[in-house]
Amino acid sequence: MKLIGYRSEGVRHIGRLEGKLVEPIATTADFYDKPELMLKQATKRAAVALSQMEVVPFVPETSRVFCVGINYLAHGDEASRTAGIELPKFPMVFGRWESTLVVAGTPVPVPPNEQGLDWEVELAAVIGTPAFAVDEADALDHVLGYTGFNDLSARRKQTETMQFTLGKNADRSGPIGPVLVTPDELPEPANLRLRTRVNGEVVQDGNTGDMIHSLAKIIAYISDTVTLLPGDVIATGTPAGVGASMTPPRLLNDGDSVEIEVEHIGVLHNPIVSHTHR
Numbered sequence: 266m267k268l269i270g271y272r273s274e275g276v277r278h279i280g281r282l283e284g285k286l287v288e289p290i291a292t293t294a295d296f297y298d299k300p301e302l303m304l305k306q307a308t309k310r311a312a313v314a315l316s317q318m319e320v321v322p323f324v325p326e327t328s329r330v331f332c333v334g335i336n337y338l339a340h341g342d343e344a345s346r347t348a349g350i351e352l353p354k355f356p357m358v359f360g361r362w363e364s365t366l367v368v369a370g371t372p373v374p375v376p377p378n379e380q381g382l383d384w385e386v387e388l389a390a391v392i393g394t395p396a397f398a399v400d401e402a403d404a405l406d407h408v409l410g411y412t413g414f415n416d417l418s419a420r421r422k423q424t425e426t427m428q429f430t431l432g433k434n435a436d437r438s439g440p441i442g443p444v445l446v447t448p449d450e451l452p453e454p455a456n457l458r459l460r461t462r463v464n465g466e467v468v469q470d471g472n473t474g475d476m477i478h479s480l481a482k483i484i485a486y487i488s489d490t491v492t493l494l495p496g497d498v499i500a501t502g503t504p505a506g507v508g509a510s511m512t513p514p515r516l517l518n519d520g521d522s523v524e525i526e527v528e529h530i531g532v533l534h535n536p537i538v539s540h541t542h543r
Contacts, residue, residue: 266304268410268445269315270323270368277321279303282444286312293325297495300393300409304447322366323412323445324391328496330361331487332387332416332433336477336502343510356478356486359429361416361500365439372538373437376419381516382438382537385416385503386461386525388454388473390480391445396493404484407493410445411454413527414500415461415535420509420516436543441498443531451529454480458528459504464521471504 267282270293277293288310290296296303334357335350367373375382393409416433417440423432451457454473461469478486480501487493508515517523517537524534 266447270321271318272321285315288312297325320368325496328363330498332359332500333502337475337504339505356483365434366441367437369443369533372536374538374540374543376435377540379419379421381518383418383420383508384461384523386459386469387414387500387503389414389500392493392497396488398489401481401485404481410447411451412445413530413533415440415525440533440535442533446530460526462524469506
């Protein structure tokens, strides 16, 4: 099943995407209160054309976004060379605010004191059932679905200190989507091709099979400290090919177009604009 989020009368909802039509399921709040039941009860309802909907992120406004840094060996080499960050022994987890999440087509502004934004294609998972101190073997049972994520990064702020928070939370810098795919349609998340294109040129081309820490290990690692809740997002890191590590460095600026693609999930495209064109 492919799910999207949309806003109706000021309230977020979840719907089932069938081609170019959306079958309403429930408000986002109701859906994430009992996701499994909502999916089982999802039946054919009066469908609405996707083009007529205001698409929004398919997670509640209260969700938390857990991001994992340096989770591919080749990207670790880049980070060591350009930023002096050594390969972490454990999943390097940092947080994003849900308010940074945007959908396909949303213009993303470059902060005024950044030379540009950097791209990072990632596989992300959305949690469906509470997870506390789960075993790695059972971790994926708590996943509601999988999606794409572009961890657009303000590298100046990210690298000025040891803390990533500001550099990873620029306004509208977290494109997510284009859909949330349930596990029955994507049973093997550990072998998916990931690509990023800038103005049509491929700049990243990797595979989730090259992760250092698997999604299951990440879920187990987080959940022995923090209870993961329905609607929480886990972004699993990016492969090699980020712009800051190119020679010379290459970043996204006003007029550029960036799109990420995760195999079996789809393409997520966003234009980049100046902060003066917010």
